[in-house]
Amino acid sequence: MPQPLSLDHGHLTADQRNRYWSDGFLFPIQIMSPEEAAETRAGLEQIERDWLATDLPKPLMTYKRNHAHMVMPLAAKLARDPRILNAVQGILGPDLMIWSAEFFIKEPHTKHVVGMHQDLTYWGLGETSDQVTAWVALSPATIDSGCMDFVKGSHKNPIMPHNDTFSETNLLSRGQEIAVDVRDEDKTHIELQPGQISLHHGLTFHGSGPNISDDRRIGFAIRYINPNARQEVADRDYAMMARGTDTSGAFVHVPTPTGLFATEALALHHEIQTEQTKALAEGLKKDVSLYQGLTAAND
Numbered sequence: 001m002p003q004p005l006s007l008d009h010g011h012l013t014a015d016q017r018n019r020y021w022s023d024g025f026l027f028p029i030q031i032m033s034p035e036e037a038a039e040t041r042a043g044l045e046q047i048e049r050d051w052l053a054t055d056l057p058k059p060l061m062t063y064k065r066n067h068a069h070m071v072m073p074l075a076a077k078l079a080r081d082p083r084i085l086n087a088v089q090g091i092l093g094p095d096l097m098i099w100s101a102e103f104f105i106k107e108p109h110t111k112h113v114v115g116m117h118q119d120l121t122y123w124g125l126g127e128t129s130d131q132v133t134a135w136v137a138l139s140p141a142t143i144d145s146g147c148m149d150f151v152k153g154s155h156k157n158p159i160m161p162h163n164d165t166f167s168e169t170n171l172l173s174r175g176q177e178i179a180v181d182v183r184d185e186d187k188t189h190i191e192l193q194p195g196q197i198s199l200h201h202g203l204t205f206h207g208s209g210p211n212i213s214d215d216r217r218i219g220f221a222i223r224y225i226n227p228n229a230r231q232e233v234a235d236r237d238y239a240m241m242a243r244g245t246d247t248s249g250a251f252v253h254v255p256t257p258t259g260l261f262a263t264e265a266l267a268l269h270h271e272i273q274t275e276q277t278k279a280l281a282e283g284l285k286k287d288v289s290l291y292q293g294l295t296a297a298n299d
């Protein structure tokens, strides 16, 4: 496991910022202790136990994989954690909004993978650098558990063609995969301990392998933008303020959740999912649910 980076009072140093812009990613950054990460994991697993069989308007998996921060206070707290925001501020500046946040969970001994892709391909935000993903490890992300793999410097490419494979074992919406041969030797394994994060640019080629370990692999991916970002495909777009001010007003602000799966938040969640699906589904010929390929444990 690589040693966590030495931050400057919780902020990225100039050297770390340069490394992000040169490589398209940065890791591992220790945000919280393993014990605190374990508490957050326990909170999530309590929700999974309590809500799996209830009559939520949509399957629990939909909320875990789409704007979890809007309907789960635990996810909003994590997405607005000042320690994560301090690191993200080093990349995007002082005004930060949360565009989206989702749990990526791979159950032990399962075949699910994430095909190599560039995030920005389907977001409708163009090829902007005014976004970054912080991926928080809530369990060990190792080669065995299916940690992410990043291709150094690949964020300097434009959005490349992707193929929709609709593979049952690919956790992405269309089973999408970049139409570029990525050699194993070009991949950096992003191994993280619970409580650590990685940062990655939305053009960075990345994916992840299956979980052959005995534990769940639980990651929480938070997509941050700054006010320079623009939605170019959907009629309108939404974001939650995290820090500073929104100087552009280009995004409809969404409130932090007042409680777990509160009625108003569920209604807004539905509205946002409908709008963002337009961007995600642009050009999609085949009707497909947005989040497929998950086991019953993720439902």
Ligand SMILES: O=C(O)CCC(=O)C(=O)O
Pocket: 104, 114, 119, 133, 135, 146, 147, 148, 206, 207, 208, 219, 221
């Ligand atoms: O969690 C994974 O394995 C993949 C996550 C991912 O593709 C992302 O956060 O952009």
